[in-house]
Amino acid sequence: xxxxxxxxxxTTIQDVGRFGFRAFGVPVSGAMDSYxxxxxxxxxxxxxxxxxxxxxxxxxxxQFMKPTMIAISGADMNAKLNNxxxxxxxxxxxxxxxxxxxxxxxKGVRSYLAIKDGLMSERVLNSQSQYKPITTxxxxxxxxxxxxxxxxxxxQQLNASVKYDASVLFNNVLDAYKGPEFNKLTEFHRxxxxxxxxxxxxxxxxxxxxxxxxxxxxxxxxxxxxVLPGTVQLTPSGNLIxxxxxxxxxxxxxxxxxxxxKAINCLSQKTTGNILKIRLKD
Amino acid sequence: MEYxxxxxxxxxxxxxxxxxxxxxxxxxxxxxxFKKKVLKIYxxxxxxxxxxxxxxxxxYSFTIENVNDKxxxxxxxxESQDKDLEVESWVWEIPVYYNDEFGIDLDNFSxxxxxxxxxxxxxxxxxxxxxxxxxxxxxxxxxGGLNSKLHFDRKTRPNLDVKKGSVAIGGQQTGIYPQDSPxxxxxIGKTPVELFNASLNPPCxxxxxxxVKFVSIDKxxxxxxxxxxxxSSFQLKPIPNA
Numbered sequence: 001x002x003x004x005x006x007x008x009x010x011t012t013i014q015d016v017g018r019f020g021f022r023a024f025g026v027p028v029s030g031a032m033d034s035y036x037x038x039x040x041x042x043x044x045x046x047x048x049x050x051x052x053x054x055x056x057x058x059x060x061x062x063q064f065m066k067p068t069m070i071a072i073s074g075a076d077m078n079a080k081l082n083n084x085x086x087x088x089x090x091x092x093x094x095x096x097x098x099x100x101x102x103x104x105x106x107k108g109v110r111s112y113l114a115i116k117d118g119l120m121s122e123r124v125l126n127s128q129s130q131y132k133p134i135t136t137x138x139x140x141x142x143x144x145x146x147x148x149x150x151x152x153x154x155x156q157q158l159n160a161s162v163k164y165d166a167s168v169l170f171n172n173v174l175d176a177y178k179g180p181e182f183n184k185l186t187e188f189h190r191x192x193x194x195x196x197x198x199x200x201x202x203x204x205x206x207x208x209x210x211x212x213x214x215x216x217x218x219x220x221x222x223x224x225x226x227v228l229p230g231t232v233q234l235t236p237s238g239n240l241i242x243x244x245x246x247x248x249x250x251x252x253x254x255x256x257x258x259x260x261x262k263a264i265n266c267l268s269q270k271t272t273g274n275i276l277k278i279r280l281k282d
Numbered sequence: 283m284e285y286x287x288x289x290x291x292x293x294x295x296x297x298x299x300x301x302x303x304x305x306x307x308x309x310x311x312x313x314x315x316f317k318k319k320v321l322k323i324y325x326x327x328x329x330x331x332x333x334x335x336x337x338x339x340x341x342y343s344f345t346i347e348n349v350n351d352k353x354x355x356x357x358x359x360x361e362s363q364d365k366d367l368e369v370e371s372w373v374w375e376i377p378v379y380y381n382d383e384f385g386i387d388l389d390n391f392s393x394x395x396x397x398x399x400x401x402x403x404x405x406x407x408x409x410x411x412x413x414x415x416x417x418x419x420x421x422x423x424x425x426g427g428l429n430s431k432l433h434f435d436r437k438t439r440p441n442l443d444v445k446k447g448s449v450a451i452g453g454q455q456t457g458i459y460p461q462d463s464p465x466x467x468x469x470i471g472k473t474p475v476e477l478f479n480a481s482l483n484p485p486c487x488x489x490x491x492x493x494v495k496f497v498s499i500d501k502x503x504x505x506x507x508x509x510x511x512x513x514s515s516f517q518l519k520p521i522p523n524a
Contacts, residue, residue, distance in 0.1 A: 019343065022332045024478070024486045025416040025460075124480050133461050134420060134480045180290065180298060223303050224417060224424065226332050226339035228293060250334050250417030258293050 001065045002115075004144040008060035008102065011140040012206075013119060015051040018127040018134070022249045028229065029129035030245050032206060032268035033110050034261065035168050036074035040114035042162070043071040043091055050118030051128040053140070055111045057271065059102020060140070062113075066150045068094045069116040075108030075169065075269060089164040108169035108269035120147040131246055167266075172276040174263035179232060181222060181254035189217050193256065194280055198240065202272045206246040209267060211276075214238030219254040227251040230259035232278075242267060285312060289356065291349045292339060299356065301336040305426060309336055310414055314491050319359050333490070334415050335424070372520035373410070373493040376458070376473050378449050379504040380406070384472035386441075391451070391468050395434060402470060403498050405429040406449075406456070411494040421460035421478025421486045425494060428456045440466035447472045449496065474508040475518060493523055 004011075014037065017030025031037035031054055041050045053060075059077040072079050072088050079086050080101050086092055094100070105111060121128045124135050132138030140146070185193070192215055203210040215238045226249065227233070233241045233253035242259065243251070244267075257278060259267065270276065288300040299316075301309050313333050320331055320340060328343035346352055380403045382388050392399050411425040418424075428451065436452045444450070444465040449458050452467030459465060460478040478486050488494065499507075510516035 019328065020330055021420075021485065022330055022341075023416065024484065025418060025420045025422050026480075026485070027420075125483065125485065177291070177293060180292070180300070223305065223335045225334045225337045226292075226298070228296065228339070228341070230293060248418055249332055250415070261294055 001145050001147045003063045003065065004060060004140055004142055004146065005063055005099070006061040006101075007140050007142045007144070008055050009058040011053060011055045011060050012130045012138070013051050013121050013140065013146070014054045014129045015118075015127055016049050017129055017245065018125050018131075021125045025249050026125060026134060027131060027246045027248065029127065029131045029206075031112065031129075032245050033074055033108075033112070033168060033265045035165070035265045036110070036269075037112045037114070039089065039162075039164055040071040040073035040112045041118070043073075043089065044069055044114055044116050046114060046116065046118055050114065051121060052115065052119065053113040053146075055102060055105075055113070056109055057105050059105070059111055061099065061101040064094045064096065064098045064100070066096055066148070068148055068151050070094055070100070071114045072111065073114070073164065074111040075105040077102035077105050077111045079111075107166075109271045110268055115148045116151060117149045120149070168262070169269050171266045172270070172274070174266055174276055174278050175260045175281045176230075176232065176257040176263060176278050177260070177281055179255035179257045180225070181219065181234075182256050184219055184254065185217065185234075185256060189215065193234075193240075194278055197275050197277055200270055200272055200274045200276070204272060206244055208244055208247060209242045209270075211240040211242065215240055219256075221252050222254055224250050224252045225255070227255060228258070230261070230264045231255050232257035232259065244268070285309070287357075287360065289353045291346065294345045295343070296339055296341045297346070297349070297352055297356065299338045299340070299360075303336050305335050305414070307412055307426070310412065310491065313338060316360055319362070320356070323359060332415075332417075334417065371489075371491045371493065371523040373495060373523050374488050374518055374520045375495050375497050376449075376475055376518070377499040377503065377507060378407075378471040378473045378496045379499050379501055380449075380471035381501065383501075384445075384448070385470040387450075387468040388470045391434065391470055395432070397431065402432065405432050406451075406470065407496045407498050409495075411456070411496075413488055413490050413492045413494060415490045416486060419460055419463055420480070422457060423477070423488060423494065425456055428454055430454075432456070434468060436466040437468065438466075440464050441469075444469060445472065447474060447476075449473055472504070474504050474511060475516075476511060487518070487520075492520070 014031040017028040198211040201210040231243045292298040330341040411427040414424045448469045449471040450467035450469045
């Protein structure tokens with residue numbers, strides 16, 4: 001097991017999400033940056049659905065009680081093992097009593113800590129992703145104890161040839177498909193949406209990211225319809241809202257664009273004030 | 283009735299199918315029937331199907347290689363006649379304590395609509411509502427069939443903390459809050475019944491296509507049901523929908 005000495009800004013347990021329960025109104029959840037989280041799991045030879053720790057902006061401090069192997073991917077949070085800097089995207093051996101600490105994020109905002117064979121934690125509706133009130137807690141708190149299996153054997157360095165594609169941390173052009181209501185936009189508004197620089201507002205979290213400036217439009221609300229993470233809604237008052245992993249399953253605002261999976265991952269590595277552009281995928 | 287459907291790719295893994303944009307029970311039946319067929323042909327693959335008033339979204343667990351092949355497969359499925367897939371449905375009676383104590387907006391609603399509280403309760407309990415789909419929050423039922431005398435625009439400023447079980451009206455819709463949540467609908471009562479339980483699978487017993495009827499109860503009954511629920515000795519018993 002490991003003990004949470006400091007939880008960080010907003011640290012959660014995530015896996016690939018709660019597939020199969022959206023018909024009951026349950027958000028899919030799962031790691032915001034699916035690329036970095038799956039990369040960390042793959043390094044350890046973990047299954048794709050293994051649960052890991054997602055940190056944003058400011059990471060936590062963890063003490064391990066049993067030997068294991070870990071891998072860190074995503075934003076740089078100045079990770080240190082017993083005060084010695086450690087590298088990202090490689091397997092790191094952990095001994096009992098070791099202290100792993102993270103600081104402020106640079107080069108991206110979300111960092112992932114994967115543990116050999118995954119974290120063992122509360123599993124609700126086939127997923128360990130924390131989302132209140134589906135799970136008991138919505139995030140990790142100081143003094144929480146998280147369990148993992150003791151290391152049975154030394155793992156081999158797996159996938160050593162696979163290189164982490166750091167463009168997920170830097171890329172600020174997001175690819176998108178036309179959304180179901182895209183064609184209701186006028187030529188002028190389409191151009192406006194796709195040509196200008198957009199800034200991430202302070203309203204950004206696991207549920208949605210709002211972008212600025214307002215885009216005046218004359219689209220009417222639609223009958224409540226399905227939405228997915230990556231759906232870009234345009235409200236009558238001109239707010240551009242990009243839905244993220246913890247989003248509702250249905251919505252009534254026009255869906256003008258749909259981000260690609262890769263673009264959702266890139267956006268997950270951005271925060272308040274970051275500038276981006278949206279590019280239509282043909 | 284024949285519907286012209288629109289098929290489009292929603293993202294790498296999903297296909298959206300849209301019916302004409304009208305809230306209509308025949309469309310709902312058509313959608314539920316198609317949804318059942320889709321789930322039946324995809325039992326071996328991991329596929330998720332969500333639907334709303336006039337849409338079905340099919341989410342595959344893999345990237346779609348050739349979208350035209352999928353469109354063709356789905357169109358052929360839609361046109362196939364399969365009489366065995368009649369969707370069964372149930373009627374659920376939901377006990378509601380309509381009162382100023384829990385229905386925090388009942389008084390305002392009554393004044394604004396110039397209806398007595400008894401009239402509001404009579405109109406609300408005399409209708410039989412159709413469950414169109416579940417969305418917004420886990421276990422939130424989109425119900426059709428609210429008496430037009432009870433239509434009332436949403437609040438301009440939402441309540442930050444609407445209690446779980448609150449029965450409310452917003453615009454032309456009525457609904458039950460399945461958990462504590464912010465919300466802009468007018469709360470006229472409260473049910474002690476739980477609509478969603480994440481520790482059960484399925485987490486929600488009431489299904490799209492089912493019917494809901496609200497039954498007015500007094501405070502003693504409310505408290506009694508509430509204590510039975512706390513002891514897990516209360517279960518809603520649906521009646522088959524004839």
